Amino acid sequence: MSQPSIGVAVIGAGMVGRAHANAYRNAATVFGLGLPAPRLVAVADLHEPFAADAAARYGFARAETDWRAIVDSPEVDAVSIAVANGLHREITEAALAAGKHVLCEKPLAPSVADAQAMVEAAAAAPGQVDAVGFTFRRSPAINAIKQQVEGALGPVRHFVGNYWCDYGYDPGRPMSWRYLGGPGSGVLADIGSHLVDLAEFFCGATVGVQGTTMATLVTDRPRPLGVAMGHAGDVQVSDERVPVENEDVCTFTTSYASGAVGTFSLSRVAFGHANTLRIDLFCENGTASFDLTRPAEFTIADAGPATAVNGVRTVFIGPWHPYVARGLPMDFPTVGHGQNDFFVYQARAFLDQIAGVTTLPPCPDMAHGLHNLRVLEAVVSATDKPVQL
Amino acid sequence: MSQPSIGVAVIGAGMVGRAHANAYRNAATVFGLGLPAPRLVAVADLHEPFAADAAARYGFARAETDWRAIVDSPEVDAVSIAVANGLHREITEAALAAGKHVLCEKPLAPSVADAQAMVEAAAAAPGQVDAVGFTFRRSPAINAIKQQVEGALGPVRHFVGNYWCDYGYDPGRPMSWRYLGGPGSGVLADIGSHLVDLAEFFCGATVGVQGTTMATLVTDRPRPLGVAMGHAGDVQVSDERVPVENEDVCTFTTSYASGAVGTFSLSRVAFGHANTLRIDLFCENGTASFDLTRPAEFTIADAGPATAVNGVRTVFIGPWHPYVARGLPMDFPTVGHGQNDFFVYQARAFLDQIAGVTTLPPCPDMAHGLHNLRVLEAVVSATDKPVQL
Amino acid sequence: MSQPSIGVAVIGAGMVGRAHANAYRNAATVFGLGLPAPRLVAVADLHEPFAADAAARYGFARAETDWRAIVDSPEVDAVSIAVANGLHREITEAALAAGKHVLCEKPLAPSVADAQAMVEAAAAAPGQVDAVGFTFRRSPAINAIKQQVEGALGPVRHFVGNYWCDYGYDPGRPMSWRYLGGPGSGVLADIGSHLVDLAEFFCGATVGVQGTTMATLVTDRPRPLGVAMGHAGDVQVSDERVPVENEDVCTFTTSYASGAVGTFSLSRVAFGHANTLRIDLFCENGTASFDLTRPAEFTIADAGPATAVNGVRTVFIGPWHPYVARGLPMDFPTVGHGQNDFFVYQARAFLDQIAGVTTLPPCPDMAHGLHNLRVLEAVVSATDKPVQL
Amino acid sequence: MSQPSIGVAVIGAGMVGRAHANAYRNAATVFGLGLPAPRLVAVADLHEPFAADAAARYGFARAETDWRAIVDSPEVDAVSIAVANGLHREITEAALAAGKHVLCEKPLAPSVADAQAMVEAAAAAPGQVDAVGFTFRRSPAINAIKQQVEGALGPVRHFVGNYWCDYGYDPGRPMSWRYLGGPGSGVLADIGSHLVDLAEFFCGATVGVQGTTMATLVTDRPRPLGVAMGHAGDVQVSDERVPVENEDVCTFTTSYASGAVGTFSLSRVAFGHANTLRIDLFCENGTASFDLTRPAEFTIADAGPATAVNGVRTVFIGPWHPYVARGLPMDFPTVGHGQNDFFVYQARAFLDQIAGVTTLPPCPDMAHGLHNLRVLEAVVSATDKPVQL
Ligand SMILES: NC(=O)C1=CN([C@@H]2O[C@H](COP(=O)(O)OP(=O)(O)OC[C@H]3O[C@@H](n4cnc5c(N)ncnc54)[C@H](O)[C@@H]3O)[C@@H](O)[C@H]2O)C=CC1
Ligand SMILES: NC(=O)C1=CN([C@@H]2O[C@H](COP(=O)(O)OP(=O)(O)OC[C@H]3O[C@@H](n4cnc5c(N)ncnc54)[C@H](O)[C@@H]3O)[C@@H](O)[C@H]2O)C=CC1
Ligand SMILES: NC(=O)C1=CN([C@@H]2O[C@H](COP(=O)(O)OP(=O)(O)OC[C@H]3O[C@@H](n4cnc5c(N)ncnc54)[C@H](O)[C@@H]3O)[C@@H](O)[C@H]2O)C=CC1
Ligand SMILES: NC(=O)C1=CN([C@@H]2O[C@H](COP(=O)(O)OP(=O)(O)OC[C@H]3O[C@@H](n4cnc5c(N)ncnc54)[C@H](O)[C@@H]3O)[C@@H](O)[C@H]2O)C=CC1
Known part of the structure; x- marks a missing residue:
């Protein structure tokens, strides 16, 4: 318990962003007692009322409207990206570049090319955890x-x-x-x-x-x-x-x-x-x-x-x-129990990875998210003829 | 009720042949009272004990081991063909040629070519009912x-x-x-x-x-x-x-x-x-x-x-x-109720068609069975590429 | 198979009488082949159209409006009583006195006293089967x-x-x-x-x-x-x-x-x-x-x-x-399968008992039906205080 | 939001005590945003490891082994009593006397007499909320x-x-x-x-x-x-x-x-x-x-x-x-969702009552818990004869 507590933030306070915010709030209440409660730093949403509600509700210190405020914050160690797919790449790249651990929602990106870039960004930040939100793996x-x-x-x-x-x-x-x-x-x-x-x-x-x-x-x-x-x-x-x-x-x-x-x-x-x-x-x-x-x-x-x-x-x-x-x-x-609990277990696994604890299976990483997009790409191509991967 | 009663027979006394035999026995007990109880003439199966059991059990007058005995019998007006798919064509052709109404089990035949021949045989016997046993249509x-x-x-x-x-x-x-x-x-x-x-x-x-x-x-x-x-x-x-x-x-x-x-x-x-x-x-x-x-x-x-x-x-x-x-x-x-009842309703529809009663939807005919085989053939071809019908 | 066939009749062609009529029709089609198909003698119902429909539908030779025509018929060996409870006693007593085997519907009678009389009538006809229709025992x-x-x-x-x-x-x-x-x-x-x-x-x-x-x-x-x-x-x-x-x-x-x-x-x-x-x-x-x-x-x-x-x-x-x-x-x-099938199995057990075949568990007898009424009587009394039997 | 935050504690960290502790932790995250997050003061359990685990897990400041430490604490405004039924009365009376709001688990007490005493204690503390944990009312x-x-x-x-x-x-x-x-x-x-x-x-x-x-x-x-x-x-x-x-x-x-x-x-x-x-x-x-x-x-x-x-x-x-x-x-x-969520909603209702918010239906009070025991007492008496209430 002498570990430093991890500062967390959520970008996107829409449907699933709330589940991430609640998940960080409760991640240390489940399973073993080793993990210090994370510091709930900030929630960001372009639409201020969503950010404010989620921050107040789940006990985060700040509500932001610009995700860059989170990426730039030295208090934030780890961030969930819970916005529309088209924004995943830009925010992920910025967050990784800023030294943050990143848990990005699925699908990792709108295209294989974007996902490839994200995997490269993750590879360029080897000390940081990169993860993608295949939550059902936590059911x-x-x-x-x-x-x-x-x-x-x-x-x-x-x-x-x-x-x-x-x-x-x-x-x-x-x-x-x-x-x-x-x-x-x-x-x-x-x-x-x-x-x-x-x-x-x-x-x-x-x-x-x-x-x-x-x-x-x-x-x-x-x-x-x-x-x-x-x-x-x-x-x-x-x-x-x-x-x-x-x-x-x-x-x-x-x-x-x-x-x-x-x-x-x-x-x-x-x-x-x-x-x-x-x-x-x-x-x-x-x-x-x-x-x-x-469930x-x-x-x-x-x-x-x-x-x-x-x-x-x-x-x-x-x-x-x-x-x-x-x-x-x-x-x-x-x-x-239900889907919201899966997000708590996912948050716990992500935080454990950051803390170097290996009890739980780790979250799938961005390379895995890229692989998933390659299969989705094959699905689209298979309209005309069978596709081999 | 002054209609003459229809003489019926079943070829094949295996799993589904029994359901046909029972269905003829009870076809006149369901729905409206117009249909005279059919005469239960014969059951045929290559394996004599199966034929004997089904005939005795469901009240058919004779058990046969050679299906030709049924096709040749003047007492038989209508026949169910409930044997392996590879035998459907030969028996159907013979039965139609002998003036029988035919209810053949699905799939109509092992190949589109066989089914095509059966449809032609049916077309050559326009006064006879030709039907294929898509029983779930009676559920x-x-x-x-x-x-x-x-x-x-x-x-x-x-x-x-x-x-x-x-x-x-x-x-x-x-x-x-x-x-x-x-x-x-x-x-x-x-x-x-x-x-x-x-x-x-x-x-x-x-x-x-x-x-x-x-x-x-x-x-x-x-x-x-x-x-x-x-x-x-x-x-x-x-x-x-x-x-x-x-x-x-x-x-x-x-x-x-x-x-x-x-x-x-x-x-x-x-x-x-x-x-x-x-x-x-x-x-x-x-x-x-x-x-x-x-069900x-x-x-x-x-x-x-x-x-x-x-x-x-x-x-x-x-x-x-x-x-x-x-x-x-x-x-x-x-x-x-259950699947055995569907066979009773199917038998009733088939007998009604023979009797010229049009209350129930008729059984799908052999042209329909042929169409079904064409779709199945397309399914097999679609292993390599999409197939259009 | 050299056994003489049993002549059967149904009194009451209402909701459950139909199930009895169908049951006799099909009782010999189930299980072992030993039982000769029963002769379907007559169906009686005060309301003539019900009797006529059931007789025609299930293949009984005659439709009657007076149950005494059944009790008096020498062709009838066994009878199902499927009318309102208040009529069970009179018909059962008459049928037993006329030498019939009786399968009476549940509850055996409207009162313990009536049921007691019926049990006595059955005891006075020791060579005849007396049974009560607890059909779920055949599920x-x-x-x-x-x-x-x-x-x-x-x-x-x-x-x-x-x-x-x-x-x-x-x-x-x-x-x-x-x-x-x-x-x-x-x-x-x-x-x-x-x-x-x-x-x-x-x-x-x-x-x-x-x-x-x-x-x-x-x-x-x-x-x-x-x-x-x-x-x-x-x-x-x-x-x-x-x-x-x-x-x-x-x-x-x-x-x-x-x-x-x-x-x-x-x-x-x-x-x-x-x-x-x-x-x-x-x-x-x-x-x-x-x-x-x-079911x-x-x-x-x-x-x-x-x-x-x-x-x-x-x-x-x-x-x-x-x-x-x-x-x-x-x-x-x-x-x-469903409830109508239970009646077929019940009819088979009843006919087997008459034929002296003991493969199936016998139908509960009228003494059992009387016992059931004693429990029902206790239920009514237990409104005021616990009742011991 | 200018309301002072409510100090809460849980006595008993067994099966259901945990659910209460988690419920206080999350009560302000549900429904409207009006309620300030309660202060999580202490969890008490005779068995120290249970108290310590629950306090650490759900973020309570202190773990105690003597429930009196909670009753005596000026930081505590409201307390859940989640121990064996036989302890409910003594702890409830002490807590009410100490000016605490009390949510006591069901059944309110082991006897009508105990429950009556608790209701009197609650009546003597009219400014304090007294509640009993019929959690399913929150489903x-x-x-x-x-x-x-x-x-x-x-x-x-x-x-x-x-x-x-x-x-x-x-x-x-x-x-x-x-x-x-x-x-x-x-x-x-x-x-x-x-x-x-x-x-x-x-x-x-x-x-x-x-x-x-x-x-x-x-x-x-x-x-x-x-x-x-x-x-x-x-x-x-x-x-x-x-x-x-x-x-x-x-x-x-x-x-x-x-x-x-x-x-x-x-x-x-x-x-x-x-x-x-x-x-x-x-x-x-x-x-x-x-x-x-x-659920x-x-x-x-x-x-x-x-x-x-x-x-x-x-x-x-x-x-x-x-x-x-x-x-x-x-x-x-x-x-x-599941039973643990019902406890969160119950905690929210209890805290809202303390805060004077009337959006949710209030928790049943101890008089209600007493009434429940009177019915249970009647159930026991009805072994011999019907009991009227
Ligand atoms: N793992 C899972 O089971 C689920 C995953 N998802 C994924 O989560 C992501 C978000 O989905 P939802 O929450 O359903 O979407 P949503 O539309 O409900 O929420 C997105 C939020 O992002 C905000 N936003 C838009 N642009 C922004 C920006 N530039 N900066 C900050 N915030 C911005 C919007 O105001 C909105 O509140 C998607 O990638 C989706 O595929 C969604 C649902 C379930
Ligand atoms: N409509 C439906 O739901 C069902 C339809 N079927 C169809 O019914 C047909 C029969 O299937 P099953 O009854 O399951 O097969 P099965 O193998 O149980 O019975 C076939 C019977 O045919 C007899 N047989 C073989 N050669 C014969 C010959 N030359 N002459 C007379 N009898 C001969 C066999 O001895 C056997 O008893 C198949 O076409 C099958 O696709 C089968 C099951 C359900
Ligand atoms: N074993 C089982 O699962 C069931 C048993 N039952 C029992 O079967 C008996 C009959 O019940 P339902 O068929 O539902 O009644 P229902 O009212 O449908 O039929 C009774 C029939 O008896 C006829 N009837 C009346 N007086 C008559 C007379 N003097 N002579 C001849 N026929 C006469 C009526 O016209 C009517 O058609 C009752 O004892 C009932 O408890 C009924 C339903 C299910
Ligand atoms: N509302 C609901 O759905 C439920 C209500 N309950 C009620 O909750 C109460 C507790 O039940 P459980 O949690 O299942 O019991 P439990 O036996 O799991 O836990 C009771 C705890 O109380 C502790 N304890 C014993 N004496 C104590 C003392 N003097 N001071 C402090 N702690 C002490 C024990 O060490 C134990 O950890 C009971 O009244 C029960 O009826 C229980 C389960 C569900």
Whole structure:
């Protein structure tokens, strides 16, 4: 406990920026007691009320409107970048150049070229931690399945991943950065990036992408009159409609070096599915599934029980699973947890890395984020013909 | 009721042949009372004990071992062909030539060429009904969803279909006709044919298939010592192992003339899934799903209820749904029914067609079965490049 | 197979009478082949169109309007009595006196005194089978659980039973025999009789009933203008409303000789629950549940799997469970079945008993039906004070 | 924001004490921004390592082993009492006498007499807030249902409550305060107190309790060798076994002034149920349910949707439900939350009451806790005869 405390800041106080701010606030309350509570230095958002709210709410000393104030601050050791994808590169490069540890949100950048530049910037700052926010790698249930895949279930042979959201379903919802950019910058980049990463978490390296098919169902959206946060159900809109530039739906198949095959279906216009990330893993010795709508459980089936009493088991996460013991104040099974907790565990891993503690698996680094973009690029190319990686 | 009764027979008394035999026995007990009970003439199976059991059990007058005895019998007016796919053409042609009405199991044939010949044979027998056994088109729940797609839900924009079985999971299960034939004759033909058909039931004509990826996980199987029926868990096997010739897993994406896109994942080696045909339909005004593991229900979500109390509804099939009123002796919701009932409804539709009654939608004809094979052929070709239909 | 075939008839062609008629039609198609198909002699119903429909539909030779025509017919060997409870005694006594085997619906009678008389009548006809229709004892899933309770799960310690229906929810539904009679003749007799019986199926003899609380929520109903069948959603009603005489809701607790305790909640006015019979069994070594809304599955949890992958298993009924192998034409897991099938299995057991075949567990006899009424009587008395049996 | 910050402390750093400590840490991060972050003064636990861990983890300035150090501290304005029930009275009386605001855990005390004394102590300190920890009243889902009961669903007619835990299932788990005391001090006091309170939250005042039946299935337990926390799966035990003094299972029925009836089943030995609090509410115009194993959702059914597409809806909690908007960092539906969050909302309500803010419903006071004990006392008495309240 004699370690110096780490000064942290968050750039972007929109939907996910709040989760980062809360995560730093609570990162030292989970797991082992070794980490000093980080110093909560500042939150920055172009829109001052968002920065002010998040700073006041989560106990950060300052609210800023210019991210450079954070990059320039000597009090800040580590920074989360939680703004639209198009801003990731510039801020990351500046923060790394200023000597900060950087946790940048996914997808790492809008293009492979940008991501490549970010990886080079990280390589030029070898003493600093560079990380990308594949938060689902911090899910207790997903890690519980991972343990089984590396154990009794054995390797994945067939991976089926759906990520269905409804944030874009309503054509009355305002235009935002999420709807701008070329093919692949839509649902694929926004939520497909998570699913592509999870597939590799379980199956290893992607070697082929095939059959990509995309559709845009809502072709224009109203211009917002105020600042739209997240999926922006509440902002006022004008009568003017702006064209949507990227895909609402995307589906494709994949192959892995392990021999596994994958099926992906992505949608941001799936009525009734607020945030359904569902994966089904068919393994050598059984089957497992996870559905984000019930984040604290998973299912598994294997040949253990006798046939007459065998079936898919619903397992609730308990203290014997990864990230649960002391990861929640009360930590028994069925107590419940959710996506916001994954951000706390991610923040803890990032801070531990900075502090040189190696108990938790480290966050994926920017090279990993670059790899993810290469797979996404392959997905876009696979519209015409199978692509090999 | 002054109509003459129809003489019926079943060729093949394996897994699905029994369902046909039972279906004829009970076809006149469902729905309206107009149809005279058919005369249950004969069941044929190469393996005599199967023929004898089915005939005795379901009340057919004769058991035969040679299917020609059925084709040649003047007492038989209509015949179900429920044998391995490779035998469909020869028997269908002979039966049609002999003046019989024919209900042939799916997939119609092992190849487009065979199916084309069968369609020609049917065309040459214009007074006879020719039908193919896409049984799921008789599911009350699937038809309940169809009504909504044609009504309040509106057109399907994204179709996601899984058909996951475990019949091939155990490498100790014996070799059978299901594991022989070239690429596409495996899980794609066996259960994928159903799913491809259901997708068209909801989305209309397929115009593109992309990204087909296949895998064979169990590469050889033991030679059976007795006659293996269905998925043959119970037959004795020899030490000798025979190569599996076709795919266990198959995944691909599709496009429809309507603009809809589709995602397919098929497996016959999915531990824990006896028979999981699951479809998710994302429509213009909502979402609906069906899962064959709970055959008497479906789910639906739309914008009807107020947001604070809205969510996916689990609907149990009741007498106000298609095929339920008088389709079961007690017919209230949650009373339960299953796949065997779909065969009864299919038999009833086939017999009604023969009798000239037009209350029920007719069975898909062999031209439809041919079309289905053309899509399957496209799926096989789409391994290398997108295929347009 | 040289046995003479049994002549069967059904008295009452209402909701459940149809299930009996269909059951006799198909009883010889299930399980072993020993039983000759019964002769389908006659169906009787006071309302001629119901008798005619059921006879024509299920293939019975004659339709009658007077049940005495059945009792008097020398062609009839066995009869199902499927009319309102108040008629059970008179018809049973007459049928037994006429030398018939009798399967009478539950509850055996409206009163213990009536049931006692019926048991005496049965005792006076020792060569005839007397049976009562506790159909859920024929459910494959319930029997699968029973096997475990007698095996690995061990004795039940706590039984929780809900039976929630909505047939009485709508105050616009017509008056019928179900709403007439004193306290206990309502939801308790109608569906509670099943649940009380199932509790004893699992826990053994009831020794105490406590805390009975009843409520009538719909206090009058419109007089029907036509003949109301079953729950009668479709019959026209008059403006005149008739008082409901018995309870809509009933709840109580129980004790068993084994030391087990029970919790019961019954309702016929439970919106959204067409027919939810749910039981939860807490046993010495684990837990099991059954819910009639998904009749072909059950759940179980025990200490078999390792803690990190343990949870409640959803088991789909397959051919290795009781009553499934050859109990359905296609009989693999998830194929689906329902309550109508339970009646087929019950009819088979009844006919086997008549034929002297002892493969299946026999139907509960009228003495058992009398015992059930004694427990129901105790439930009614336990409004004031605990009752010991 | 010019309000002085409130000094808070927690007495008892066992299972639930941690949840209180975390709750104070985060209470000002939720909902509106008006509340200054409370000063985290101290955590006390007889077992020093527990106090030290909780203080360090959640950022409290001091760890104490004697609760009097907290009661005596001028820095402390408000205190949570989170120790065994037998200690509630003494600590509450001392804390109130010392001028503290008190939030005491449920059940308020081991007896009505103790609770009465506490209420008197609270009455003697009129300027101080007295509260009891019925945390489920802070569940978003439960409050979402409450809104409907007061709105479209209408009054509850039949309440069915199960609370099934497995913490006592394993006879190898150590003796603790939970297993000591007379009848009613077992599962009834421990978890039944919550369910009795929730029933009144929905149905209003209890006027009758009937038919109480109790059972103790694990009659002795090993003496722990270390300090056992919560359900104490991890502490070492001696060979010596100590008698269990109270009930494992408890079931009874209830009546409410509104005319509603209730069914209760409680167990702490229910294998496979870590913490299943399930309520089913049958209301005038529909049905709703909540199950704590999925804390962020509820189900509802009403006559809104057309019959053919009607069924039970699964509603995921979103920002339009009580306590969700800004109650979580990311607050969209399916993001997930759990029991620990309920404690944060409870702490916020308690602190708001102290600060004179009236936005949230206040915590139930000790008079309410006393009333709860009176109902529990009636439950115990209703073993012999119905009890009226
Ligand atoms: N890991 C995960 O599960 C999630 C990751 N994300 C990622 O996080 C990032 C942000 O997404 P959301 O929070 O949903 O977006 P958002 O639109 O809700 O918030 C972005 C915020 O950035 C602010 N901003 C814009 N320009 C700025 C600038 N120059 N300087 C400072 N602030 C600026 C905006 O005012 C806004 O408040 C994206 O990269 C997204 O892909 C988003 C949601 C979940
Ligand atoms: N519509 C549906 O849901 C289903 C359709 N099917 C289709 O039904 C057909 C049969 O499949 P299964 O019943 O599963 O096969 P199976 O292998 O269980 O049964 C085939 C039967 O045909 C008999 N047979 C073989 N050669 C014969 C001959 N020359 N003459 C007479 N009988 C002969 C065999 O002895 C065997 O009993 C296939 O086309 C299959 O694709 C199968 C299952 C379900
Ligand atoms: N085992 C089970 O799961 C079930 C058992 N039941 C029992 O079956 C019996 C009948 O119930 P439902 O079929 O629901 O009643 P229902 O009211 O639908 O049918 C009764 C039929 O009896 C006819 N009937 C009335 N008086 C008659 C007479 N004197 N002679 C001949 N027919 C006469 C009526 O016209 C009517 O069609 C009851 O005892 C009930 O408790 C009912 C439903 C399910
Ligand atoms: N609202 C809710 O959902 C819940 C409420 N509870 C209630 O909270 C209370 C505590 O329960 P648990 O935390 O489960 O018990 P626990 O046994 O886990 O913790 C009690 C703690 O009190 C400490 N302690 C004992 N004597 C003390 C003393 N004289 N001074 C200071 N500390 C002392 C013990 O060392 C132990 O750490 C009980 O009243 C229980 O009914 C418990 C669980 C959930």
